[in-house]
Amino acid sequence: MTDRQFGLPDSGRPAEELLAELRALTAADLPTRGGRTTAYTYDAGRPGVRAAAEGAYLAMLEVNGLDPTAFPSIVALERQVVGAVAARLGGDERTPGIFTSGGTESILLAVKAARDARPEVAEPEIVVPATAHAAFFKAGAYLKVKVVAVPVDPETFRAVPEAMAAACTDRTVLVVASAPSYAHGVVDPVAAIAAAAAGRGLPCHVDACVGGWLLPWLAEAGAQVPPFDLSVPGVTSLSCDLHKFGYAPKGASVLLFRDQALRLAAYFACAQWPGYPVVNSTVQSSKGAGPLAGAWATLQALGADGYRELGRAALDATRRLVAGVGAIDGLRVLGTPDATLVAIGTDGEDPPDLWELADESRGRGFFLQPQLSVAGLPASLHVTLTGVSGEGVDGLLAVLRDSVAAVRARGPVAPPAELLALLGQLDFTTLDDAAFAALLPAAGLDLSPGAGTRMAGVNRLLDGLPPQLRDRLATRFLSALYSPYLDAPGA
Ligand SMILES: Cc1ncc(COP(=O)(O)O)c(C=O)c1O
Known part of the structure; x- marks a missing residue:
């Protein structure tokens, strides 16, 4: 059974089989526990609290x-x-x-x-x-x-x-x-x-x-x-x-x-x-x-003391990350965060390509969320630190250092000027899901099984487009993703 199969089974299936299928499907998701997915998920790291909520x-x-x-x-x-x-x-x-x-x-x-x-x-x-x-x-x-x-x-x-x-x-x-x-x-x-x-x-x-x-x-x-x-x-x-x-x-x-x-x-x-x-x-x-x-x-299960401890741990992790990023040549923290959310930008003579850096870090086990440049504000990679992030900070800093070196070694990546010009002229309302899906490889997005999830091409493209065009492209992508013309990412 794959996610391509559709329709209702003729007879009901046992619960264990369904749960096994869910486990198999979610195996391709980013991990929701342990702090290596630095956006979307908030893990208290306490099985008892999780059990109470469940x-x-x-x-x-x-x-x-x-x-x-x-x-x-x-x-x-x-x-x-x-x-x-x-x-x-x-x-x-x-x-x-x-x-x-x-x-x-x-x-x-x-x-x-x-x-x-x-x-x-x-x-x-x-x-x-x-x-x-x-x-x-x-x-x-x-x-x-x-x-x-x-x-x-x-x-x-x-x-x-x-x-x-x-x-x-x-x-x-x-x-x-x-x-x-x-x-x-x-x-x-x-x-x-x-x-x-x-x-x-x-x-x-x-x-x-x-x-x-x-x-x-x-x-x-x-x-x-x-x-x-x-x-x-x-x-x-x-x-x-x-x-x-x-x-x-x-x-x-x-x-x-x-x-x-x-x-x-x-x-x-x-x-x-x-x-x-x-x-x-x-x-x-x-x-x-x-x-x-x-x-x-x-x-009720965490209580004020639980939140206090998680807050203290997240703050400590954030201070260590901010200091560590500041020491990596080519990276900087944007602004001075008041909370435990950090935007990592680039600086210096030879700034690494942020989008390649995101892919490189993901390949090494840390998901950093891309944030596009807008309204005169520079692009960045987002990290939310929670109560369980502390253990991973040294690993994340090592991944960032190695990823910067790997990205630099590959040399600069030019913005896809022709593609940007082409997209500016496309009429997204007449393009259907199949035609749009066929265009994606040209934009550097390969969602086929085993391709890994490399998003640098798409992020670079989006970053080069005016916001309204980004929005049209993104909704077109979503429509194609929920159509039968694209593989689910990571499938
Ligand atoms: C400051 C702020 N406002 C609003 C939202 C939207 O929240 P939700 O994704 O729960 O709809 C977020 C989500 O990250 C947020 O950080």
Whole structure:
């Protein structure tokens, strides 16, 4: 049975066989434990915590979050989870919140709330730093809200409060700051941005999706953490993902609001159809309660002490990585990270090709996530360090040193000028999945079995294209990937 086989089996298959098939399929995935996949996954490294989350998830597997009056257990759990997050992030037991499926959903709802709280604004806009997460652009696209991206300081990668304030107009419904930004791990000057927003009567959302459940523990471990939470005057909402540094199973984020009116504007209700009256706090209607139970159990199983220890370990690992990268000729850390997220860029006379470096490191066991250049900010490779990263830091630094040497030895790689020009002229709307898939080898992407996952050609190509063309190319790629014309990567 391969992933190419389709359809339903004539008779049901035994569970052991299915689990064996899943094990075989996931063998080609990046590892989710052990800290060598330096993005996407957050491993607490504690089997007991994992077991508690798994048990709780399964215990609530069939419970439907659609109707909190039918399943009061979800109200009890959500109150506890939201309460725990609020208490740590400048709120209290009365702070209104929503448990959502992730950072993107929290951000969508924060933008919806801000938009719907100002129905008189015909063409609403949100003002975000250029380093804000893509989820704000998604919210803008989904909710028909214009996103005004304001350049950040090119040295520190932090938002510039005066520039943010200057970008606000009568149409602005929300101002955004990140704590920290994903790409560079730096915390924006939240207090100044929120004060400037409040001075104009505007709400301010803090995107603490990645940092909300990390920064408080780093501060306790002695790191300098600027104020960023609901205790900061002018901050009106804040998102904090538990499926990141909360170490909870995926599908867990909390959106906090300073007041009930704003949370009410995030809700949706519809009784204008003949079925059950719908009232939702989230984008999803029917939804499993597993992620909520998993997040609750993870918080309870780790406790403040557990998070404190994981925070201290991640901070120590980050300091060692930052110092080590600074000592590698040709590499530098972009900015000064406030959290345990590090962007590795290049410098010097003979900078190594970043995209080759990513492939080279992956081949040597460490996945470093490529981050394209945009808005005048240089390209980089992303590393998120968690509580289990410490053991791997020396190995990662050795891999980086060896990879830089190997990439340099192969010599510089020229940007694919002809291909870039060709792609600029292609009409992606008329190209179908089969034709697009046939083009990929020319772009240097070989997904055939055994080819290994070399992405340098594609990353170099994307980096050379204007962002809108990148987006069209990426969605075309996704469409081809889910069609029968491409092998699944690593298959
Ligand atoms: C700062 C920030 N905001 C939002 C998100 C989006 O979160 P998700 O992938 O859970 O939707 C992320 C994800 O990394 C993030 O780092």
